[in-house]
Amino acid sequence: MQNLLFLLMLIVCQSVMGAELLVQVVDAPTPQAPKKYDVIAVRPDGWTWGTKEGLPQFVVVKLPGVPESEVKFYEDQLIEVVCVDQNDPATCHGEIVRKRKNYVTSKIINTIKTKNISKAFVASKDIAKFKTDVKAKDLAAEKVKVEAEKVK
Amino acid sequence: MKKLALFLLMMVWGGVAVATCTPDLTVCPSGCDYSVLDSAVSDLETNCASPSSPLTITISGSWSGSDTTPVSISGIGTSSTNKFTLTSTGTARHSGVYSTTGNYSLVSSSATNLFNSGIHYATIDGIVLRNTSTAAYPNTLLIGNYAHDVTVSNCIVRQGTEGYGSSGIYTYTNNANIYIINNIVFGSSADYGAGIKAGYFGDFHLLNNTVYGSFSNGVAINGSSSTNATYKNNLAFNTWRQNSGDIYSFGTTPTAVTNGSGNSDGDISSLVAADIFENLTDDFHVVAGSDAIDVGTDLHTTFTVDIDGETRSGTWDIGADEYVSAVTSYGLSILRGGSIIRGGSLIK
Numbered sequence: 001m002q003n004l005l006f007l008l009m010l011i012v013c014q015s016v017m018g019a020e021l022l023v024q025v026v027d028a029p030t031p032q033a034p035k036k037y038d039v040i041a042v043r044p045d046g047w048t049w050g051t052k053e054g055l056p057q058f059v060v061v062k063l064p065g066v067p068e069s070e071v072k073f074y075e076d077q078l079i080e081v082v083c084v085d086q087n088d089p090a091t092c093h094g095e096i097v098r099k100r101k102n103y104v105t106s107k108i109i110n111t112i113k114t115k116n117i118s119k120a121f122v123a124s125k126d127i128a129k130f131k132t133d134v135k136a137k138d139l140a141a142e143k144v145k146v147e148a149e150k151v152k
Numbered sequence: 153m154k155k156l157a158l159f160l161l162m163m164v165w166g167g168v169a170v171a172t173c174t175p176d177l178t179v180c181p182s183g184c185d186y187s188v189l190d191s192a193v194s195d196l197e198t199n200c201a202s203p204s205s206p207l208t209i210t211i212s213g214s215w216s217g218s219d220t221t222p223v224s225i226s227g228i229g230t231s232s233t234n235k236f237t238l239t240s241t242g243t244a245r246h247s248g249v250y251s252t253t254g255n256y257s258l259v260s261s262s263a264t265n266l267f268n269s270g271i272h273y274a275t276i277d278g279i280v281l282r283n284t285s286t287a288a289y290p291n292t293l294l295i296g297n298y299a300h301d302v303t304v305s306n307c308i309v310r311q312g313t314e315g316y317g318s319s320g321i322y323t324y325t326n327n328a329n330i331y332i333i334n335n336i337v338f339g340s341s342a343d344y345g346a347g348i349k350a351g352y353f354g355d356f357h358l359l360n361n362t363v364y365g366s367f368s369n370g371v372a373i374n375g376s377s378s379t380n381a382t383y384k385n386n387l388a389f390n391t392w393r394q395n396s397g398d399i400y401s402f403g404t405t406p407t408a409v410t411n412g413s414g415n416s417d418g419d420i421s422s423l424v425a426a427d428i429f430e431n432l433t434d435d436f437h438v439v440a441g442s443d444a445i446d447v448g449t450d451l452h453t454t455f456t457v458d459i460d461g462e463t464r465s466g467t468w469d470i471g472a473d474e475y476v477s478a479v480t481s482y483g484l485s486i487l488r489g490g491s492i493i494r495g496g497s498l499i500k
Binding site for chain 1: 180199260324
């Protein structure tokens with residue numbers, strides 16, 4: 001009975017605390033559009049995803065025990081502040097370089113994709129590693145890449 | 153055998169990886185193509201980069217909370233025949249009053265533009281946006297550099313926490329055929345920002361918008377905007393900083409500013425806030441007797457309705473809402489004492 005209670009509490013805690021990531025798994029054809037492994041959306045555990053929020057374009061990665069607020073910044077865009085007049089802040093705004101700043105390098109994404117299952121948990125013991133596998137793109141390097149992609 | 157297995161694997165892989173363009177996508181809390189607007193946009197960016205038909209995203213359903221993911225649209229080769237339209241319908245569409253429950257709303261504190269529209273031939277219609285970022289420069293709705301033939305209509309934009317240089321709706325530089333129509337923008341708190349800001353070297357048309365309570369500028373117009381630009385029927389009011397203005401131009405004043413309110417550059421300057429709106433927190437419908445009523449220009453060759461979808465008629469009002477005074481459903485009762493009781497509902 002105690003074990004059952006513990007299990008129930010565990011499930012409740014996980015559903016309250018967890019986050020789910022919607023990750024793009026294919027490249028869009030233009031520079032500022034989403035790229036493979038971009039984290040497109042972050043939602044709380046148990047989110048009702050739409051019928052197209054899965055393969056072939058996306059996979060969902062569930063992070064039990066990780067609050068949504070802790071990983072919400074994965075949705076940030078990669079922007080550069082540009083100004084018509086450098087001396088006048090009223091002329092400045094943030095211009096998008098890439099749709100997303102953060103991308104997932106974890107092997108779990110390809111594993112989910114190749115198994116054609118759309119959605120999977122990251123085991124609790126692997127979450128710290130998963131987080132370190134989410135990398136931020138470097139603005140200067142991406143600007144060079146974007147220019148190269150535009151030439152193509 | 154291995155080769156066969158590899159071939160089969162490739163076939164399966166190929167079947168999984170190939171997606172086709174679905175030109176009409178739906179977004180709602182449950183049972184639609186998408187639950188997050190930006191993932192629907194990502195679909196179009198990925199699969200419909202060269203569309204052969206018009207593209208639409210329709211938001212529907214009853215929303216218990218906000219969509220919290222910033223939106224950016226780019227890389228879709230829309231054209232005059234294959235345009236992109238984002239709109240809301242049914243309970244997902246606001247009632248002309250700011251709210252984040254029931255209707256769809258996009259709310260984010262991300263340090264980036266909340267809604268970045270970077271494509272041509274696009275219409276963004278009938279959504280609620282709230283930027284809760286405290287960072288500098290994130291605009292709530294940005295029409296990007298060189299975008300042309302873009303319409304933003306019937307949206308409600310709330311600000312209040314954003315940093316330096318942020319605007320509610322900002323159409324940037326080198327734009328052509330930009331129409332900002334029937335929007336309500338309020339609470340812009342950023343220095344060097346504005347409720348609605350028209351940028352540089354563009355062909356902008358700011359028509360019948362309501363802008364209330366901005367810190368720096370209400371409607372800000374750059375003096376080097378195209379001579380084709382028009383700024384008409386905008387109701388901008390209660391901008392805090394008096395050295396800027398409700399309707400304010402940087403540099404020379406465009407000659408096309410007509411029938412706008414404000415303490416500078418507008419030609420109607422006797423408005424009193426308490427007499428204009430239902431309230432000053434979420435409902436910017438105009439009330440009976442408002443100075444905003446019947447002082448506008450007829451723009452029916454461009455559009456004919458207000459933010460509620462009601463037809464504008466007679467002498468137009470300024471601002472997003474056309475006041476409809478018709479109390480059409482009089483309940484007329486003649487009592488034995490001879491008194492007449494009128495019961496009716498005011499249509500906003």
